[in-house]
Amino acid sequence: SRRITVRDIAAAKARGEKWPMLTAYDALTARIFDEAGIPVLLVGDSAAMVVYGYDSTVPVTLDELIPLTAAVVRGSKRAMVVADLPFGSYQASVEQGLAAATRFLKETGAHAVKLEGGRRVIPQVEAMVAAGIPVMGHLGLTPQSVNVFGGYRVQGRGESGEQLLHDAKALEAAGAFAVVLECVPEDLAQRVTSSLSIPTVGIGAGSGTDAQVLVWQDMAGLVPHTAKFVKKYAAVGDLLGQAAREYAEEVVGGSFPAPEHSYH
Numbered sequence: 018s019r020r021i022t023v024r025d026i027a028a029a030k031a032r033g034e035k036w037p038m039l040t041a042y043d044a045l046t047a048r049i050f051d052e053a054g055i056p057v058l059l060v061g062d063s064a065a066m067v068v069y070g071y072d073s074t075v076p077v078t079l080d081e082l083i084p085l086t087a088a089v090v091r092g093s094k095r096a097m098v099v100a101d102l103p104f105g106s107y108q109a110s111v112e113q114g115l116a117a118a119t120r121f122l123k124e125t126g127a128h129a130v131k132l133e134g135g136r137r138v139i140p141q142v143e144a145m146v147a148a149g150i151p152v153m154g155h156l157g158l159t160p161q162s163v164n165v166f167g168g169y170r171v172q173g174r175g176e177s178g179e180q181l182l183h184d185a186k187a188l189e190a191a192g193a194f195a196v197v198l199e200c201v202p203e204d205l206a207q208r209v210t211s212s213l214s215i216p217t218v219g220i221g222a223g224s225g226t227d228a229q230v231l232v233w234q235d236m237a238g239l240v241p242h243t244a245k246f247v248k249k250y251a252a253v254g255d256l257l258g259q260a261a262r263e264y265a266e267e268v269v270g271g272s273f274p275a276p277e278h279s280y281h
């Protein structure tokens with residue numbers, strides 16, 4: 018069995034098939050999601066929060082994301098792995114962005130990169146695509162710009178919706194193979210989706226996109242407070258807390274380890 022490629026992703030849109038994307042940051046969860054049939058795994062810069070404990074994605078570095086991305090590639094067999102270019106690794110110049118994207122592919126085995134922004138990053142997208150690196154765009158609520166937005170709020174309402182559509186078309190023309198639409202009104206996401214021949218991947222963008230993405234810790238109920246657009250498919254946080262409490266109790270009470278856990 019081979020990996021999912023950008024050609025499979027393009028074919029899915031042509032057939033009108035929707036597909037799921039999840040984030041992953043380590044080998045074990047990558048294997049679980051891969052075996053569950055998730056075709057695309059994103060090593061998001063959301064690792065800043067869910068792995069490293071920062072309070073936004075702004076501080077995380079390429080050096081911090083590279084080992085996580087390599088682990089996700091090693092843990093998966095079938096999924097296409099997308100590496101998220103962190104804040105400060107591609108904005109300064111085409112050369113800087115190309116160097117960062119190249120490091121991701123060479124040092125981790127990832128199959129594509131993602132970056133945030135529209136027209137302002139078109140030269141970077143063109144250079145990466147020309148160099149043989151598939152690029153996923155990201156528009157709407159782009160968390161690396163939280164300090165410009167003044168918080169995490171819905172983007173693309175009114176006039177700025179036209180700007181977003183224009184940005185999406187520019188990304189497609191530059192050779193991007195897909196574009197994430199984060200936290201935008203459902204009707205705008207629908208309009209972008211029908212205006213593009215590349216797939217849209219929605220998060221908080223309603224049901225009209227070609228694909229969906231969620232941060233796995235949000236989806237699995239590990240994060241207590243999440244945005245309205247998150248559906249919790251499990252209560253892994255409660256389950257894990259309960260397991261830790263039982264383990265602690267049994268160690269303190271002397272019932273773990275039992276004879277069957279010991280070597281005789």
Ligand code: KIV
Binds near residue numbers: 060061063064230231
């Ligand atoms: O970093 C991330 O997890 C993301 C997705 C939410 C799209 O960019």
Ligand code: NA
Binds near residue numbers: 062101
């Ligand atoms: Na991200």
